[in-house]
Amino acid sequence: PAQVVQRTLMSFGQMVTINAMLDTETAELIAAEHGVDLKIKEPETIEDTLISQIEDQIDEDSDLAERPPVVTFLGHVDHGKTSLLDKIIGLDVVSGEAGGITQHIRAYIVDKGEKKISFVDTPGHEAFTEMRARGANVTDIAVLIVAADDGVMPQTEEAISHAKAAEVPIIVALNKMDVPGANPEKALQQLSQHGLLPAEWGGDVEVVKTSAITGEGIDTLLETILLTSEIHEYKANPNRDAVGVCLEAEQESDRGVLAKLIVKNGTLKVGDIVVCGSTYGRVKAMYDTLDSRKRLEEAPTSTPVNVTGFDEAPGAGEKFYVLNDIADAREIAEMRSDRTRADKLGGHTVKVSFEDFQER
Ligand code: GTP
Ligand code: MG
Helix, strand or coil: CHHHHHHHHHCCCCCCCCCCEECHHHHHHHHHHCCCCCCCCCCCCHHHHHHHHHHHCCCCHHHCEECCCEEEEEECCCCCHHHHHHHHHCCCCHHHCHHHCCCCCEEEEEEECCEEEEEEECCCCHHHHHHHHHHHHHCCEEEEEEECCCCCCHHHHHHHHHHHHCCCCEEEEEECCCCCCCCHHHHHHHHHHCCCCEHHHCCCECEEECCCCCCCCHHHHHHHHHHHHHHHCCEECCCCECEEEEEEEEEECCCEEEEEEEEEECEEECCCEEEECCEEEEEEEEEECCCCCCEECEECCCCEEEEEEECCCCCCCCEEEEECCHHHHHHHHHHHHHHHHHHHHCCCEECCCHHHHHHC
């Protein structure tokens, strides 16, 4: 009965009216206090119905085709992630970076021999933990860059734990081998201590010795990536509506919102109705991430693209889904932003923590 609930809450010093909202944890604690089993039923919303329908959609084996691997470069600041990627792709991003420090997630899909590989570069500066985690979350393979003259450093350790949490294979690039102070043996030792036993020492982690300056080991690194990808046989269904993740987004003065999305399954097309976090829109134009003037009509699985057409910038790390009806997309987006606002205002929901219960 409501009175019993009120009385229980009163014993914690919480005076509540009969219309008060209880959060889930509090409701569970009260139920436990009275030895009552509690089943919590969330109201069905259009969000639950449509998004879970998409999430639950299973691809038949016959629908699946090979897709390029998504490969994320992770590691401590200045260990050479951007330089290595520049060398692989034939770019020069690194010399244009402010202070020589990467502050964005970059993503490119490139042809390597017969295959395509999608690369994601992350910042190594300690301030960008969340971006590293995001990179690790969208990836199939993590390439851990460790400077051979510096060895395993704090953000190397952090990157190892992100990659392990994402349960993806790790390849180590032992970089800066050209530097006189390079000490690969010491780095290998440190890697072993962090649970990455190098293959040359009988473990299962491929370690490739590289230099972004001389180009040493870069072909071997690519071969190792392609081999790892072959073993895992990454597949997707090119014929379904796209699902994926927003890597980052910004409000541009001339083009409106520009969102960098990476497709995790299906094919994203111009004209698709997309909901991403608490924003939505119709894909107006898509641009190649390597050549910002090159417009794309379609983005297949594993492809990163810059997309215009969102009403507001979606949150980095938010998942996106393609829907059939713009009204549904708007409703879901609005529902989510209302919820975020309510969470921020807070205060209306009664909350008692487990500690409060115990301390009573
Ligand atoms: P953040 O993105 O800021 O974490 O750095 P990063 O890991 O991308 O390192 P970046 O590629 O910016 O390289 C840092 C510095 O090391 C630059 O001055 C590079 O020229 C230099 N560097 C990178 N790789 C090598 C290498 O293999 N050998 C030598 N000698 N220098 C390198
Ligand atoms: Mg960098």
